Amino acid sequence: MGTYRVLSLQISDYSYSESAERIIELARRREASYICFANVHMCIEAHEDKGFADIVNKANLVCADGMTLVKAIELKYKRQIERVAGMDMMPTLINKCEQEGIKVFFFGTTDSLLNTIRQRVETENPSLKVAGYFSPPFKTLTEEEKQMHREKIIDSGADLVFVALGCPKQEKWMAENSPYLDAVLLGVGGAFPIYAKEQKRAPEWIRNINLEWSFRLIQDPRRLFKRYFYTNSKFMFLFIKDLLK
Numbered sequence: 001m002g003t004y005r006v007l008s009l010q011i012s013d014y015s016y017s018e019s020a021e022r023i024i025e026l027a028r029r030r031e032a033s034y035i036c037f038a039n040v041h042m043c044i045e046a047h048e049d050k051g052f053a054d055i056v057n058k059a060n061l062v063c064a065d066g067m068t069l070v071k072a073i074e075l076k077y078k079r080q081i082e083r084v085a086g087m088d089m090m091p092t093l094i095n096k097c098e099q100e101g102i103k104v105f106f107f108g109t110t111d112s113l114l115n116t117i118r119q120r121v122e123t124e125n126p127s128l129k130v131a132g133y134f135s136p137p138f139k140t141l142t143e144e145e146k147q148m149h150r151e152k153i154i155d156s157g158a159d160l161v162f163v164a165l166g167c168p169k170q171e172k173w174m175a176e177n178s179p180y181l182d183a184v185l186l187g188v189g190g191a192f193p194i195y196a197k198e199q200k201r202a203p204e205w206i207r208n209i210n211l212e213w214s215f216r217l218i219q220d221p222r223r224l225f226k227r228y229f230y231t232n233s234k235f236m237f238l239f240i241k242d243l244l245k
Contacts, residue, residue, distance in 0.1 A: 003062070004073045004081070007238055008046040008053040009038055011069060012061045015082045019063055020092050026060065026184040027102045027160040034059050034174035034185040037086035039066035044231045045168045047238065052168050055175040060184075063089075068232075072239055086188035090162060090195050093186075094121070098128040103157055105131040105183070107149075108164035109192045116196040131156035136165075150180050161185045164192040 003010035014022060026033045036042070036059040046053035056062055063084035064070050070083050097104050106114055114133040121128055136149055153161060161183050163170045170187040178185055193199040 004077055004079070006038075006069055006072050006076070007043045007235070007242065008050070008057075009043055010057050010062060011038060011064050011073065011081075013079075013081055014061065014063070014084070016084050016088070019061060019084045020089065020096065022061060023089075023093060023160070023184055023186070024096050024100065024102070027097070028100070030159050030182040031184065032178050032180075032182055034171075034178045034187070035061045035063065036171055036174075036187055037063045037065035037084070037089070038069060039167075040068050040235045041231050042167050042171075043069070044234055049168070052171070055168075055171055058175065059171075068235070076243060086186070086191045087194045089186070090188050090191040093160065094125055094128060097160060098125045101129060102159045103129040103131040105153055105156055105158035105161040106133045106164075106192075107136070107153065107161055108170065108189075109135060111135045113192055113196050113198065116198060117192065120196065131158035146177075150177055153181055153183065158183050162192075163187050164189045 002013045004013060005011075012019070023035060036056050038056065042056065042065075046056055063086075064073065064081060065083070065085050067083055070081055073079060073081055094104065096102070106117055114135055118130075118133060121130060132152065134149070134152055137145075141149075158181075161181070163174055163185055165173055165187075166189050167187070170189055174185040174187055
């Protein structure tokens with residue numbers, strides 16, 4: 001598998017379909033592994049924290065979740081790659097897991113959102129083998145609590161775990177817990193509210209011109225304005241500086 005370096009991250013060059021099949025194969029084998037979906041925010045977090053960059057780069061796949069990374073690779077390497085977005089991958093994998101009898105677990109976010117996800121799954125994928133749903137408390141966990149959460153997933157027999165704790169928390173959680181879990185872990189944070197239809201997804205034409213971030217900003221300006229203004233500006237500065245080298 002080849003990779004493309006964007007700032008501190010090594011982005012995998014698998015296509016969307018290849019990425020989905022790779023994830024399913026890991027789940028079939030119940031191989032302890034984790035998958036990251038990289039965007040500009042993750043790139044900046046990794047640039048500012050080498051330990052976090054190492055965590056992401058040790059993942060079995062680092063997918064180009066954002067169109068900005070896709071375009072950056074095209075500019076830097078003169079190669080076109082497919083966007084592999086967690087928001088698209090989550091329903092794709094749910095359908096594939098239902099077809100193959102792979103057991104899935106939904107970990108993270110809130111009880112309310114998990115309940116909405118449960119309702120959609122039961123309606124659209126009634127044969128899906130759901131190992132469990134669990135929303136961990138939003139606090140610093142003790143070692144006993146961390147072990148309890150691991151045992152909950154282990155006892156469920158899950159083959160694939162969707163993790164929604166937000167970046168960089170979910171990537172750090174996956175790296176810490178993956179050695180103990182015979183499952184593939186996917187850090188899909190923002191995909192949960194989209195899948196639950198509690199947030200709207202940008203139309204395809206907006207995604208294609210790299211403005212999905214602006215659509216999300218309009219929906220949640222208070223939370224995202226500072227992050228997008230800072231991370232997008234810093235990414236463009238750092239990337240242009242890297243190109244000029």
